[in-house]
Amino acid sequence: MKAVEKFKSMSLTGKIIWLIVALLVILLLWRVGTAIFKKNNSGGMRQAAVAVVISPVETGLIRDLGQFSGTLIPKSQFVVAPKVSGKLKKLYVNIGDRVVRGQVVAQLDDEEYRQQVLQAEADLKVARANFEEARNALELARKDFERARALHQRGIYSDSQLDLARAQYHSRESAFKVSEAQVANREAALETARVRLSYTRIVANWETGAEVRYVGERFVDEGALLSVNTPIISIVELQPITAVIFATDREYFRIQVGQPVQVSSSVFPDRKFPGKVVRVAPLLKETSRQARVEIDIPNDEVILKPGMFVNTEIEFARREKARLVPFSAVVTRGDRQGVFLADLENKKATFQPIRVGIVEGEKAEVLEPVNLEGYVVTLGQHLLQDGMGIILPESARPGQGQPRPGSFTGSGR
Numbered sequence: 553m554k555a556v557e558k559f560k561s562m563s564l565t566g567k568i569i570w571l572i573v574a575l576l577v578i579l580l581l582w583r584v585g586t587a588i589f590k591k592n593n594s595g596g597m598r599q600a601a602v603a604v605v606i607s608p609v610e611t612g613l614i615r616d617l618g619q620f621s622g623t624l625i626p627k628s629q630f631v632v633a634p635k636v637s638g639k640l641k642k643l644y645v646n647i648g649d650r651v652v653r654g655q656v657v658a659q660l661d662d663e664e665y666r667q668q669v670l671q672a673e674a675d676l677k678v679a680r681a682n683f684e685e686a687r688n689a690l691e692l693a694r695k696d697f698e699r700a701r702a703l704h705q706r707g708i709y710s711d712s713q714l715d716l717a718r719a720q721y722h723s724r725e726s727a728f729k730v731s732e733a734q735v736a737n738r739e740a741a742l743e744t745a746r747v748r749l750s751y752t753r754i755v756a757n758w759e760t761g762a763e764v765r766y767v768g769e770r771f772v773d774e775g776a777l778l779s780v781n782t783p784i785i786s787i788v789e790l791q792p793i794t795a796v797i798f799a800t801d802r803e804y805f806r807i808q809v810g811q812p813v814q815v816s817s818s819v820f821p822d823r824k825f826p827g828k829v830v831r832v833a834p835l836l837k838e839t840s841r842q843a844r845v846e847i848d849i850p851n852d853e854v855i856l857k858p859g860m861f862v863n864t865e866i867e868f869a870r871r872e873k874a875r876l877v878p879f880s881a882v883v884t885r886g887d888r889q890g891v892f893l894a895d896l897e898n899k900k901a902t903f904q905p906i907r908v909g910i911v912e913g914e915k916a917e918v919l920e921p922v923n924l925e926g927y928v929v930t931l932g933q934h935l936l937q938d939g940m941g942i943i944l945p946e947s948a949r950p951g952q953g954q955p956r957p958g959s960f961t962g963s964g965r
Contacts, residue, residue, distance in 0.1 A: 601941035604901070605931035606894045609924055610876045614917050616869040616910045618806065620845075622797035624860045626788035627848070628761055629768065632657060633781045635751040636665070640776045643784070649767045651756050651787055657767075658784055662752035669749050672742035679731070679738040686724070686731035693717075693724035756787050765789050768858075788858065793851040795827060795862050798842035806868050807832055813847050814865040817856070825849050825856065829866070871910065871917060879916040881928040882908060885938075892929040892936050896944065901929055903938040 638660035645657045700717035703709040709717075758765070768788040772778065795815055799807055813827040827849040836843045847864060849856060856862075881891045890905040906924065909917035918924050929936065936942070 601899070601943050602901075602932045602935045603943040604892075604894070604929045604933065604936070605945065606927040607878050607881065607930045608927050609918070611873055612876055614871050614874045614876060614910050614912050614915055615867050617912060618799075618803050618866040618868055620797040620799065620803075620864045620866070622795045622847075622862055622864055624849075624856055624858050624862060625794050625796055626768070626790060626858050627792055627794050628758075628789040630758070630787055631771075631783045632754060632756050632785050632787060633783050634658075634660060634754055634778050635780060636660070636748055637779045638662070638664070638752060638777075640772060640774050640778055640784070643770070643772075643774050645767050645785065647767050647770050651765050651767060653763055654755060654757050656753050657756045658754040660752040660754065660778070662749055665745070665749040665752055669742070669745040672738065672745040676735070676738035676742050679734040683728075683731040683735045686728040690721075690724040690728040693721040697721040754784065756785075758787075761789050762791050764791070766854075790854050790857070791851045792848045793856050793858070794830075795847040795849055795864060797845045797847065797864055798840065799845055800842055801836060804832075804836065804843045807845055807866060811866055813849075814867075815847070815849055815862050816864075817860055817862045819860065820855070827864070869910065874910070875918040875922065875924055876915050877906075877918055877924075877928050878930045879911055879914050881930045881933060882906070882916055883933050892933050894927040894929055894942060894944065896927065899942055899944060901933075901936045901938075901940050901942045903936075 640658060641661045642659040643657070644659070645651060645655075651657060697717045697720070700709050700714050704711070704714040756765075765787050768786040770785050771783040778784070795813075807829060809829050809832060811829045813829060815825040815827050816823070817825075827847040829845060830848045831844075831846040833844040877891055882889060883891065885903055888905045889908060890903055892901040893904050894901060904921075904924065906918050907920040909919040911917070929942070932942075
């Protein structure tokens with residue numbers, strides 16, 4: 553209480569000086585305590601040992617893989633539709649049926665078209681009869697004209713009589729040409745009627761690709777009245793089948809036509825299907841910043857179906873004799889990436905900076921240093937600092953071969 557009363561009785565300047573001195577004393581005591589704590593704590597860390605699991609640095613194959621998800625689509629697909637209108641009399645195929653090139657898949661009611669063919673044939677007969685009549689008339693007119701010309705030369709026929717014979721000849725000649733054109737016209741009409749009749753037999757045909765394809769969908773039933781180009785069925789090509797994936801700009805420039813691809817599906821977890829990149833889009837879509845890539849996959853068993861979800865792996869690069877460490881062993885200390893090497897003799901862990909190359913699954917390639925060897929810490933490394941003691945598995949004792957995870961031995965102190 554006396555101290556408080558004495559502080560209250562001080563002048564303003566005295567109070568300020570007293571507060572500054574008190575703050576300096578508190579700051580000095582805090583810094584001394586922090587230094588003592590750090591010293592004791594660091595000394596404890598140097599003496600502590602961490603139980604770890606280690607793994608040897610190996611040499612082997614590693615691949616740089618691009619992994620993508622995608623969807624299967626038919627290699628090609630088209631719709632079969634009639635070229636003429638009519639009633640669907642018979643549908644010979646259904647969903648899932650095999651279809652070969654040139655197979656008749658449907659039949660329209662053709663009675664009307666058969667009558668059109670008969671009518672066209674009759675019209676052609678009339679035209680040919682008219683043609684014969686016109687040809688005979690032309691022949692008679694030609695003979696009359698030649699006789700009139702001969703009589704005119706002898707002075708028997710007048711000029712007017714010769715002109716009349718010439719006019720009749722030219723008239724018959726024109727009629728003959730008209731009848732000849734009519735025959736050609738009726739022949740074309742007959743051919744058109746026959747073609748229209750043939751269109752009532754609806755055929756599935758294609759120029760290239762597999763000889764055998766399949767019915768994907770059926771759009772109408774028998775008895776339906778169809779107009780021109782009404783879809784009846786769809787035909788899909790499943791051998792080979794195509795996988796569509798989308799690549800971002802980071803992978804886009806690494807994908808090339810002809811690259812081998814491994815395709816897998818959750819439907820067949822134990823199988824890998826080989827494929828090949830066949831098309832790469834020349835642009836990336838603005839909305840997604842991705843490019844379309846198409847992969848052809850042999851499908852001899854026809855077990856891969858359009859619409860299935862697949863995973864794909866594209867191999868960009870491989871190293872046959874790469875220096876490998878488990879990716880779990882790679883840690884970051886400060887701004888450096890590295891691994892902790894296990895000293896089996898002294899039971900110490902040494903931090904070794906490395907430069908990582910390809911990462912495949914749980915394996916990482918070490919580019920630098922090129923002569924890295926020994927054992928790296930794969931479990932417990934996040935608790936380590938350079939030079940700390942470690943507790944090794946029993947099988948990691950010097951002279952006992954490759955270590956294995958298990959019980960631990962040694963104190964490392």
